[in-house]
Amino acid sequence: MDSLSMVTATGCYQFKVDHSKTHNMGIGEGIISPKFRVGQHDWTIEYYPQGYEKKNNGEYVSIYLVLEREYVDVRATFEFELLDKLILAAQSPVFEAELFGSMTESNIDCVKINEMMPSVFKAMLDFIYMYNGSLSVIEKLDDCEESISSTTFLQHLLAAADRYAVEKLKAICEYTLVKSIALDTVLSTLELAEKHNCSELKKDCL
Incomplete structure (x- = not known):
């Protein structure tokens, strides 16, 4: 194969986060997913519940797709989809308790x-x-x-x-x-x- 040939690959990865481990995280503190392979390359997802940059004052969640290799010419188009429960819990301690509290069923889908x-x-x-x-x-x-x-x-x-x-x-x-x-x-x-x-x-x- 010509070294200049372009190889296209698609993939999907589900990164599940234990919200109990993110409760006390500050700005710039995150969780990194296990490595996953797409297009003959290893990738990880970095998730920052309070955001990565201090200038945003913890008002936003930050998520990054990271290529686990340097000095390669790779371009990626990607979409992230957050579970609604995680966003609610991050913004409201009351929702956090109702959705992820110790007395909450893990498969809860509805809050009255x-x-x-x-x-x-x-x-x-x-x-x-x-x-x-x-x-x-x-x-x-x-x-x-x-x-x-x-x-x-x-x-x-x-x-x-x-x-x-x-x-x-x-x-x-x-x-x-x-x-x-x-x-x-x-x-x-x-x-x-x-x-x-x-x-x-x-x-x-x-």
Whole structure:
């Protein structure tokens, strides 16, 4: 075979991670998969639950495909698919306990959510999976099954974020509610702030 000939190969590898081993990992700390072979080359997958770079403050998961050999001309096109449960557990200690806790069945496929509007839960999931540092309440209201104001929706969303300990979402909701305090919402917002330990929001209501 000509040394310049191109050889194409395809493959699929499933890398299962024991989430209990990632709980206390910091930024830049990861897990490396066993070697697997595709296209006559050895590869590994590197997984960083809190991300690889400190500048991202642990807001993203980092995953890398690594060729276990130097000085070879290899090009790879690849796709990663994360299990939803792993992402939920990484962003919420409550989901982590429900999905991976010691009393949890290993094959659990369903978590029952009570006393929460579906649109609010969907908004929280969208934030967890697609967080980009902002939150468009107007877009989320389009999915709401009830006719409510943006302030009321934010109040429900803050309560959901507190319930599942999604701290970044809770902070964004609190900040947005501070800017929208009005005479007709201040009492309900104050009650919310007291119930969910939002000191800054409570301070601005008083």
